[in-house]
Amino acid sequence: MRRRAAGLSIEQVAVALGGRVHLRHLRALETPGLRLRQIVDLSPVMAFSADVYRQLADLPAHQHPSLCIGCGWDAHTDQPDRHDGLTTWSRDRPGHCTRCEQQAAA
Ligand SMILES: [Zn+2]
Structure with a gap:
């Protein structure tokens, strides 16, 4: 949601991070049900909080941080x-x- 709100494709984010070597990681990051132990720092490319990502991935829904329904922004970013x-x-x-x-x- 954040990537789409930034108007970027996965390929564009990978290039901005340093190359297509990041494609697999970025696709995994957006795969529902996958939990990554380490997350590349996306903040130079787009608004992103690894802490919020972990909360969404690891906590039950009633403990999720509030996200903007339009773009996925959270108050911690x-x-x-x-x-x-x-x-x-x-x-x-x-x-x-x-x-x-x-x-x-x-
Ligand atoms: Zn928004």
Whole structure:
């Protein structure tokens, strides 16, 4: 969800990380049910928190962190919004972040 929100393909993320050698890892990362012990640092390429990934993979659903239903952003990940600020929860669109709110208004 984060990768799609960033407008990137798996191949583009792999290239940005240093090459196609990352393709297999990235595909595994997005495979439901697979749990990876080590996760490549995706933060130089897109908003991503390995801690949140682990919470989603390892904890029961009622303990999952809240994610934006539009882009998957979580409150533990700093992400620029579209107006030179940091993304936070929208006051007007429940379940959405301000970045998604701003995109919908544009
Ligand atoms: Zn969002």
